[in-house]
Amino acid sequence: MKTVVVIGGGITGLSAMYELQKWKKANQADMKLVLVEASNQLGGKIRTVKQDGFIMEAGADSIVARKMESMPILEELGLEKEIVYNATGRSFIYADGELKPIPVDAVFGIPASIESLAKSTLVSAEGKVAALKDFYSKNETFTKNDSIGSFLEHFLGKELVEKQIAPVLSGVYSGKLSDLTIASTLPYLIDYKEKYGSIIKGLEANKQKFTGGERKFLSFQNGLGSLIDAFEEKLDEVEILLNSNVTKIEKEGSNYLVVLNNLEIIEADYVILSIPHTAAESLITDPDLSKDFAGLKNSSLISVYVGFDVPDSVLPADGTGFIAANTDELSCNACTWTSRKWEHTSKSGNLLVRLFYKSSHPSFASLKEMDQEELLNVALSDINKALGITAKPADSEITKWTEQMPNYLISHPKSVEALESKMAAAYPGVILAGCSYYGVGIPDCIENGIDSARKIIHTF
Numbered sequence: 001m002k003t004v005v006v007i008g009g010g011i012t013g014l015s016a017m018y019e020l021q022k023w024k025k026a027n028q029a030d031m032k033l034v035l036v037e038a039s040n041q042l043g044g045k046i047r048t049v050k051q052d053g054f055i056m057e058a059g060a061d062s063i064v065a066r067k068m069e070s071m072p073i074l075e076e077l078g079l080e081k082e083i084v085y086n087a088t089g090r091s092f093i094y095a096d097g098e099l100k101p102i103p104v105d106a107v108f109g110i111p112a113s114i115e116s117l118a119k120s121t122l123v124s125a126e127g128k129v130a131a132l133k134d135f136y137s138k139n140e141t142f143t144k145n146d147s148i149g150s151f152l153e154h155f156l157g158k159e160l161v162e163k164q165i166a167p168v169l170s171g172v173y174s175g176k177l178s179d180l181t182i183a184s185t186l187p188y189l190i191d192y193k194e195k196y197g198s199i200i201k202g203l204e205a206n207k208q209k210f211t212g213g214e215r216k217f218l219s220f221q222n223g224l225g226s227l228i229d230a231f232e233e234k235l236d237e238v239e240i241l242l243n244s245n246v247t248k249i250e251k252e253g254s255n256y257l258v259v260l261n262n263l264e265i266i267e268a269d270y271v272i273l274s275i276p277h278t279a280a281e282s283l284i285t286d287p288d289l290s291k292d293f294a295g296l297k298n299s300s301l302i303s304v305y306v307g308f309d310v311p312d313s314v315l316p317a318d319g320t321g322f323i324a325a326n327t328d329e330l331s332c333n334a335c336t337w338t339s340r341k342w343e344h345t346s347k348s349g350n351l352l353v354r355l356f357y358k359s360s361h362p363s364f365a366s367l368k369e370m371d372q373e374e375l376l377n378v379a380l381s382d383i384n385k386a387l388g389i390t391a392k393p394a395d396s397e398i399t400k401w402t403e404q405m406p407n408y409l410i411s412h413p414k415s416v417e418a419l420e421s422k423m424a425a426a427y428p429g430v431i432l433a434g435c436s437y438y439g440v441g442i443p444d445c446i447e448n449g450i451d452s453a454r455k456i457i458h459t460f
């Protein structure tokens with residue numbers, strides 16, 4: 001009998017186990033499946049908290065609908081009837097002490113028509129005139145390996161980039177625009193500049209690519225945790241060990257000894273390490289791999305939900321949230337009006353908001369040391385300043401994701417490739433999987449979990 005141990009019960013590990021079990025059942029294979037999870041529940045960065053009529057997602061809150069709908073997994077898990085979609089509405093940027101709407105016709109804050117530029121309330125008249133350079137200048141120097149920040153500033157002007165584009169784009173790609181290349185963000189912009197003579201005209205001509213329908217994201221009536229529960233229910237031939245932290249993996253002949261914190265040892269033929277790369281590195285402890293592991297980077301984020309006993313209608317009617325511009329006024333980077341964007345999260349229709357505090361913000365160094373009460377006070381102050389709400393909170397949920405958000409730098413694919421080949425040579429049968437390597441989105445993790453299982457299946 002062969003034993004497969006999956007370490008880490010997040011969405012990647014669960015998907016891997018699901019695929020392995022499916023194959024085991026179909027082929028009546030003599031295979032033992034063990035899933036080991038350090039915490040007291042499965043799900044990892046997917047964790048739904050239900051409290052006082054609110055549904056709050058400590059980690060991920062939704063899934064890109066287009067990717068998920070094309071996967072058979074939703075039907076297989078019986079979740080189709082529970083799907084809910086986000087409401088769409090306007091997003092704002094908080095700047096100069098007020099909420100200003102991001103112009104309707106904009107892609108990541110970049111105007112996609114001259115009207116969009118003209119109507120912006122985020123940029124001064126001078127800033128708009130500076131952006132017109134885009135229409136009469138040619139690209140003679142920039143390549144896709146240059147910084148997206150310099151490229152946009154050169155053609156659209158500093159003010160438009162700083163006040164309208166950077167707040168949106170930096171949030172999406174988690175980094176300063178000066179540190180991100182055109183290739184790793186919006187490579188098509190350089191092609192548009194070439195083909196249409198203007199970034200704005202290029203976006204306008206290709207508008208249909210960016211409007212992608214109304215229903216962009218999905219979740220489930222009882223939150224994303226339903227996905228985890230559905231997997232757990234299906235894994236009836238898997239031994240699931242919770243509260244079991246793996247402390248070491250030792251090679252013994254062609255097998256591996258997986259050592260748990262209670263000193264129990266599991267002998268495995270195959271191991272999937274669907275845990276963050278820092279955890280994987282500490283289990284393998286191989287100096288030959290440290291340079292490549294060091295090429296993978298993480299950042300931090302604190303998520304703060306606050307629920308109120310006031311109706312959601314206190315917020316601007318068609319809004320779904322705001323991004324904070326580069327300002328000292330707020331400590332948060334962004335705020336989602338959750339009850340507005342996701343109706344299922346507030347049964348009573350009372351206001352629920354979620355604030356994001358990222359390690360890129362200058363206040364983060366002090367925020368990360370704060371306890372929950374102090375963080376709640378920071379959030380209430382931000383809510384008061386930006387939204388004018390002074391009501392007492394009815395509920396809150398605060399989670400620190402310290403060094404848990406993978407950031408894929410330009411060197412990322414090289415580091416992953418090196419790790420893959422060194423692991424295959426030195427530790428055959430041990431597979432690195434999950435968000436540290438192959439994409440952070442939930443559909444990417446599901447796909448990677450399934451692929452990792454298939455690598456093992458193919459050797460049978």
Ligand code: FAD
Nearest residue numbers: 008010011012038044045060061062246434435440441442
């Ligand atoms: P994880 O979920 O990190 O699971 C790893 C598991 O391994 C954990 O359960 C951990 O306890 C366990 N573990 C670690 N070490 C050990 C050990 N030594 N022994 C045993 N077990 C161990 N993605 C989206 O698609 N949409 C979103 O809206 C979204 N929002 C996000 C918001 C936040 C705040 C965060 C943090 C992430 C978000 N993501 C989102 C990303 C997505 O949630 C993750 O990329 C994905 O869930 C990662 O799954 P995983 O299984 O690879 O890893």
